[in-house]
Amino acid sequence: MATMNFELTEDLAAFRDLARKFAEEQIAPHARKWDDEKWIPDEVIQAMGQAGLLGVTVPEQFGGSGQGLLGMTVIVEEIARWCGATALFIAAHSGLCTTHIRLAGNEQQQAEWLPKLATGEVIGSWCLSEPECGTDAEALTTRAEKTANGWKLNGSKFWITNAKRAGVFVVMARTEIGKRGARTISGFIVERDRPGVIIGEPEDKMGMRASDTVPVNFENCEIPEENLCGNLNEGYIDALRVLDRGRCTIGSLSVGLGRGCLEEAIKYAAERQSMGKPLHGHQAIQLKLADMETQVEVARILVRQAACTHDAGTPDKQLSSIAKLYASEMASRVGWESIQIHGGAGYTKDVCVERLVRDAKLCEIGEGSSEVQRMLIARGEYARRAAG
Numbered sequence: 001m002a003t004m005n006f007e008l009t010e011d012l013a014a015f016r017d018l019a020r021k022f023a024e025e026q027i028a029p030h031a032r033k034w035d036d037e038k039w040i041p042d043e044v045i046q047a048m049g050q051a052g053l054l055g056v057t058v059p060e061q062f063g064g065s066g067q068g069l070l071g072m073t074v075i076v077e078e079i080a081r082w083c084g085a086t087a088l089f090i091a092a093h094s095g096l097c098t099t100h101i102r103l104a105g106n107e108q109q110q111a112e113w114l115p116k117l118a119t120g121e122v123i124g125s126w127c128l129s130e131p132e133c134g135t136d137a138e139a140l141t142t143r144a145e146k147t148a149n150g151w152k153l154n155g156s157k158f159w160i161t162n163a164k165r166a167g168v169f170v171v172m173a174r175t176e177i178g179k180r181g182a183r184t185i186s187g188f189i190v191e192r193d194r195p196g197v198i199i200g201e202p203e204d205k206m207g208m209r210a211s212d213t214v215p216v217n218f219e220n221c222e223i224p225e226e227n228l229c230g231n232l233n234e235g236y237i238d239a240l241r242v243l244d245r246g247r248c249t250i251g252s253l254s255v256g257l258g259r260g261c262l263e264e265a266i267k268y269a270a271e272r273q274s275m276g277k278p279l280h281g282h283q284a285i286q287l288k289l290a291d292m293e294t295q296v297e298v299a300r301i302l303v304r305q306a307a308c309t310h311d312a313g314t315p316d317k318q319l320s321s322i323a324k325l326y327a328s329e330m331a332s333r334v335g336w337e338s339i340q341i342h343g344g345a346g347y348t349k350d351v352c353v354e355r356l357v358r359d360a361k362l363c364e365i366g367e368g369s370s371e372v373q374r375m376l377i378a379r380g381e382y383a384r385r386a387a388g
């Protein structure tokens with residue numbers, strides 16, 4: 001397993017401080033309202049773009065700050081500390097859509113889309129999952145048929161984050177119709193205003209409520225040849241590369257949520273008195289806080305280590321899966337312990353912990369569930385040993 005030095009540069013530390021200030025001032029006071037209203041206001045998204053929070057992984061030549069995947073994990077943790085849904089917005093916009101175009105798009109596509117995505121002028125969505133297949137995404141049935149001038153898309157995508165406000169979609173569709181296998185699928189850039197793009201109504205979710213999760217249908221949607229993103233029939237391979245990186249993003253989202261639950265518990269245990277002393281004066285509570293803190297720290301180390309392997313050009317997929325698995329399950333565990341420390345107050349909407357715990361559950365499901373990560377980790381271990 002790779003070990004990398006992930007000390008933050010001065011630049012990145014300053015960027016982290018900027019994200020922290022933004023989250024404390026512009027997200028924390030409103031996150032509960034957004035959760036109730038099931039929407040993050042457009043002005044907040046624009047402000048994040050102006051602050052540079054949407055272009056972290058985009059190279060400087062395309063208007064981003066080029067801070068790499070490590071930078072992404074640092075920013076996403078700060079936002080998720082207060083609001084999982086806003087962090088999920090960034091994960092889908094920057095971590096999935098923007099990253100796909102950056103990794104697979106040609107020069108012209110990068111020059112056209114990355115500057116707009118980096119500033120939030122255009123919002124991005126990434127469409128892999130379908131009603132009948134999420135984990136088994138290779139079985140997708142959305143198809144792209146060749147036409148005289150390009151491609152015609154037909155099919156249904158499901159669970160698409162940001163689709164309500166997205167201006168551009170990266171869509172995975174079968175290009176070898178009637179065949180199965182990873183190399184029968186291609187990626188396409190689809191603009192929202194193309195005839196045949198039909199955006200549905202958002203799901204009414206348990207958590208991540210302020211983030212819109214929406215079905216998107218393509219009905220005889222014609223796109224030009226130049227919208228093929230990446231090589232023909234390699235879209236699924238590109239999607240897997242995007243998801244390998246996404247594990248670090250969702251891992252850092254989990255670290256932020258776990259940290260939020262820990263910090264709220266620390267605060268409450270200092271304020272609340274029981275049997276003549278604050279809660280944290282009782283050993284039973286100290287043990288809980290110590291275990292929570294240890295788990296948050298371990299998760300952060302794993303996530304940043306994994307991110308650095310991608311930035312170094314030697315991605316450790318097994319480590320990315322380990323980091324995502326551990327961090328996402330940690331966030332739920334730490335969240336429930338935080339509710340326990342809050343007692344009855346923790347069972348109400350008066351504290352933000354109940355929202356953070358609801359948000360956390362998604363991290364065990366999205367971008368490769370815990371079951372999938374365990375399969376990948378075990379397979380990776382056998383492969384590693386076989387290779388000597």
Ligand SMILES: Cc1cc2nc3c(=O)[nH]c(=O)nc-3n(C[C@H](O)[C@H](O)[C@H](O)COP(=O)(O)OP(=O)(O)OC[C@H]3O[C@@H](n4cnc5c(N)ncnc54)[C@H](O)[C@@H]3O)c2cc1C
Pocket residue numbers: 092126127128129132133134135136158159160161162205208213362365366367368369370371372
């Ligand atoms: C809030 C939210 C946002 C999302 N955003 C996006 C997005 O922007 N773009 C996008 O493309 N998708 C998105 N998704 C979809 C998400 O990636 C899928 O929900 C996820 O991949 C799981 O797929 P599924 O829901 O179809 O579950 P299923 O694949 O039906 O799995 C159900 C359960 O069975 C387990 N399972 C499935 N297959 C196996 C197996 N072979 N072995 C062992 N266990 C297995 C799973 O781990 C899970 O526990 C989002 C989902 C949610 C909830």
